[in-house]
Amino acid sequence: MFYIHCPYCGEHREEEEFHPKGQAHIARPADPAACSDEEWGDYLFFRDNPRGIHHELWVHAVGCRKFFNITRHTVTYAILETYRMGEQPRFTAEYPEGRSSRDAADQAPLREGVRA
């Protein structure tokens, strides 16, 4: 049973209030009609599926009903952080100990696990 901190409610709640919605930070192509089949298929179906640190989208389904992100380890299942939509993760595959800031500006481009 996860206890998940909802960054909007500011509280820890039980897993059953939430639903996982798959990998986070997947941007819908700005112009779908201009996508090749390859790009569109990648957007729809291909996921990182890492064994390790994973950024995922969750929804507080029976709470505030807002979407937010969780960084979680897919083997230990440890939740490293939860953060609001639009924010960047502190914990990534490159920085498993965490970075000091969530600002996108001072971060190196992310590879695995984050594509936004």
Add this chain to the structure above:
Amino acid sequence: MQRYSGFGLVKHALSHHENWERQWRNPTPKKAYDVIIVGGGGHGLATAYYLAKEFGVRNVAVIEKGWLGGGNTARNTTIVRSNYLWDEAAALYEHSMKLWEGLSQDLNYNVMFSQRGVLNLGHTLQDMRDIQRRVNANRLNGIDGEVLDAKGVQALVPIMDCSKNARYPVMGASWQPRAGVARHDAVAWGFARGADAHGVDILQQTEVTGFKIRDGQVYGVHTNRGDIEAKTVGCVTAGNSGVLAKMAGIKLPLESHPLQALVSEPLKPVLDTVVMSNHVHGYISQSDKGDLVIGAGIDGYNGYGQRGSYPTVEHTLQAIVEMFPIFSRVRMNRQWGGIVDTCSDACPILSKTQVKGLYFNCGWGTGGFKATPGSGHVFAASLAKGEMHPIAAPFSIDRFHTGALIDEHGAAGVAH
């Protein structure tokens, strides 16, 4: 290979069963093979077995990180059926069903395949329409199936609550009499013994740590016991397929999820068929040992931890008790999780990749056990000939870019 028989049993009884030969060797890896199979579960061992037996490729190694059949082969609920909606999937699973029917004789190993039938219940009008459509599609594909009403279901499973008082009353079901269950460990061991007898080297506790690729052609693997060469490598590693693919620089349209199952304390015979319900979402059968074998849906999040969440267990048992109030005070003995590699269209991937000679057989998601012999057979044919077998061809990885998906989700009595 020493053949098993009733006579042999009597003969070995005279020596107190102390002189049975080992079922397979434990060889040291050779430098090179014709074909390497990565993954010593049911599908991988079946592939090796059919490669050696039917396609004459005997210089084969099966490389397994742990022990044989220790992953999802050991963790599933052993249900075998072939009542899939779409032609492509029906062909694949029915091919497998036909192999199941002669498997114990073929392997000279009792896989305890028991054709006790599978019920897929309908609880809503839409369920019943889907069931009718699916059964009709099955019959056109030569797969047995019947549509039952609630009375028919009650006659088959007297202990089930088929009354109008249930929260989700049973309206009917599809019934596949040829479906059933098999003994999961025996499947892995039977294929391993058969493959070994045909000269396949089964290398346990050997972990693949990378691929040797030159000019877009695979020519071997790195392992913790040294490099092993082969121009054809087939990866059959279920939940870890994505991890393996990444080593070769390939992305797969898979997500690995925990899928849980549990068994109860052993009971006297009470349930002689398999009951699955999509709507209240659970499935159950009784093993020959007497335990109720219970499963339901995946945990919704990605995970490689081979365990799941308790809320999922609770939902599963709610569904079972809803259908079988008689089981409400049965105690559960064991609970576990396996890592299933799910595709977005709930169909597997049997495919070549952009790396020449490197093949993947994965994405079986929550329903791979039933396909073990068929998957192994068509994958072996594909590896031996270098061209995908006609039954396997529609399951190419390309379908996620061409859009030719085989959408079995929800349509096939897939309880996930």
